[in-house]
Amino acid sequence: MGTEPLGGRPDHGVDHGRHDVGRHEVGRHEVGRHDVGRHEVDRSAADRSGTLGEVGERAIIAMFTSAVGHRPESSSGSDIVIGSGDDAAVFDVGPTVISTDTAVQDRHFRLEWSGAAQIGARTVVQSAADIAAMGGRTTGVVVALACPPQTTVGWLADLNTGIVDAAHRLGARVLGGDLVAADEIVVSITSVGALDGLAPVTLSGARAGDVLAVSGPLGTAAAGFAVVSRSGVAPMARWQRDADPRATVVSAFLLPAPDLSQGVLAARAGAHAMTDISDGLVEELRTMASSSGVSLAVTGDAVPRCAEVDHVAALLGADARTWALTGGEDHELLASFAPGAVPPGWTEIGEVRPGPARVTIDGADIAGLSGWRAFDR
Numbered sequence: 001m002g003t004e005p006l007g008g009r010p011d012h013g014v015d016h017g018r019h020d021v022g023r024h025e026v027g028r029h030e031v032g033r034h035d036v037g038r039h040e041v042d043r044s045a046a047d048r049s050g051t052l053g054e055v056g057e058r059a060i061i062a063m064f065t066s067a068v069g070h071r072p073e074s075s076s077g078s079d080i081v082i083g084s085g086d087d088a089a090v091f092d093v094g095p096t097v098i099s100t101d102t103a104v105q106d107r108h109f110r111l112e113w114s115g116a117a118q119i120g121a122r123t124v125v126q127s128a129a130d131i132a133a134m135g136g137r138t139t140g141v142v143v144a145l146a147c148p149p150q151t152t153v154g155w156l157a158d159l160n161t162g163i164v165d166a167a168h169r170l171g172a173r174v175l176g177g178d179l180v181a182a183d184e185i186v187v188s189i190t191s192v193g194a195l196d197g198l199a200p201v202t203l204s205g206a207r208a209g210d211v212l213a214v215s216g217p218l219g220t221a222a223a224g225f226a227v228v229s230r231s232g233v234a235p236m237a238r239w240q241r242d243a244d245p246r247a248t249v250v251s252a253f254l255l256p257a258p259d260l261s262q263g264v265l266a267a268r269a270g271a272h273a274m275t276d277i278s279d280g281l282v283e284e285l286r287t288m289a290s291s292s293g294v295s296l297a298v299t300g301d302a303v304p305r306c307a308e309v310d311h312v313a314a315l316l317g318a319d320a321r322t323w324a325l326t327g328g329e330d331h332e333l334l335a336s337f338a339p340g341a342v343p344p345g346w347t348e349i350g351e352v353r354p355g356p357a358r359v360t361i362d363g364a365d366i367a368g369l370s371g372w373r374a375f376d377r
């Protein structure tokens with residue numbers, strides 16, 4: 001990492017250089033929570049090269065909460081009784097879906113690959129995918145952020161913009177958060193959502209006779225991860241200019257864009273069981289099979305991939321089918337439906353058979369296939 005302030009690299013479009021902003025610090029002992037006025041916000045936000053250590057926690061929190069406040073009301077705005085800025089948010093919905101996901105520097109993202117806005121948006125998508133997987137509609141997110149004192153104001157502003165915009169795209173708002181010091185960056189997003197009268201779709205509801213289906217192509221993020229692991233993101237501009245398939249898969253890895261509204265549509269279509277694919281299809285199949293006590297029989301060639309994944313696999317001498325079966329972080333949905341109930345746009349990949357719990361691909365046990373196992377590395 002060197003001694004450069006985090007996020008201060010030119011290839012991330014973040015301001016360079018550091019100015020003497022230390023004297024502008026909003027003293028955390030002098031300024032009460034309700035006294036963090038707009039002038040401090042503007043002063044700290046205006047100097048993007050200042051660091052968290054220099055401008056102080058309060059100024060950054062004020063920047064975050066003012067950015068939330070300036071968003072137009074989302075469709076779910078009426079659910080929020082008290083938003084960001086008080087001791088806690090107060091939220092008024094019926095049965096509430098809650099899930100949290102954490103992204104850790106160098107384990108879930110690298111500063112040399114991702115801009116701050118991408119990291120923020122990506123973590124929101126990953127967290128909201130779990131709400132969608134229950135059949136829920138994400139209405140709010142809570143952000144827990146840990147970062148080193150050298151993190152720049154500009155990087156934090158961009159992270160926050162990524163979070164606020166991604167939440168907004170989902171029809172959700174930022175309800176609050178936390179900011180603490182740490183040796184590395186950790187972004188944790190808790191999502192809350194509404195079921196709007198639908199029954200939650202669990203992992204345990206798959207029944208013999210169901211069909212298994214996925215909401216979109218798989219293996220795209222794994223292909224992107226393979227590309228950036230070899231080449232980094234420096235050639236991205238060229239790949240984009242040349243319509244090189246590497247540009248597509250790397251973009252999908254850096255910021256997956258599953259259509260999470262499919263979760264609600266699947267629930268409405270009567271999905272019996274559902275989950276999002278974060279650790280790889282085979283891992284999610286294992287979890288669903290054991291939760292439901294059923295055997296899941298998948299047809300390998302039926303698992304959808306986008307054409308770019310096959311092109312990139314050929315380029316790298318890798319196996320596209322393995323990426324689709326084991327690659328994580330696409331955050332598409334896997335669900336079981338009664339035959340005939342699969343929603344439009346979903347792809348049937350197999351069927352549910354009576355237990356005991358088992359997963360097969362083309363009739364063979366998947367014992368040798370594993371997806372992402374965080375503690376294996």
Ligand SMILES: Nc1ncnc2c1ncn2[C@@H]1O[C@H](COP(=O)(O)OP(=O)(O)O)[C@@H](O)[C@H]1O
Pocket residue numbers: 101130278279
């Ligand atoms: N530290 C924890 N304390 C309590 N429950 C946890 C903890 N970590 C994970 N879980 C629960 O275990 C289940 C599986 O978690 P995880 O593997 O992270 O799921 P996902 O891939 O959907 O994020 C979830 O219901 C989650 O809430």
Ligand SMILES: Cc1ncc(C[n+]2csc(CCOP(=O)(O)OP(=O)(O)O)c2C)c(N)n1
Pocket residue numbers: 101102106107108109110126225278279327328329372374
């Ligand atoms: C720097 C970096 N290395 C590796 C990966 C690949 N990777 C990290 S986590 C993960 C799968 C999901 O992780 P987990 O933390 O288990 O999320 P959860 O299952 O809780 O949603 C993958 C494929 C990455 N995204 N970034």
Ligand SMILES: [Mg+2]
Pocket residue numbers: 100101102
């Ligand atoms: Mg998780």
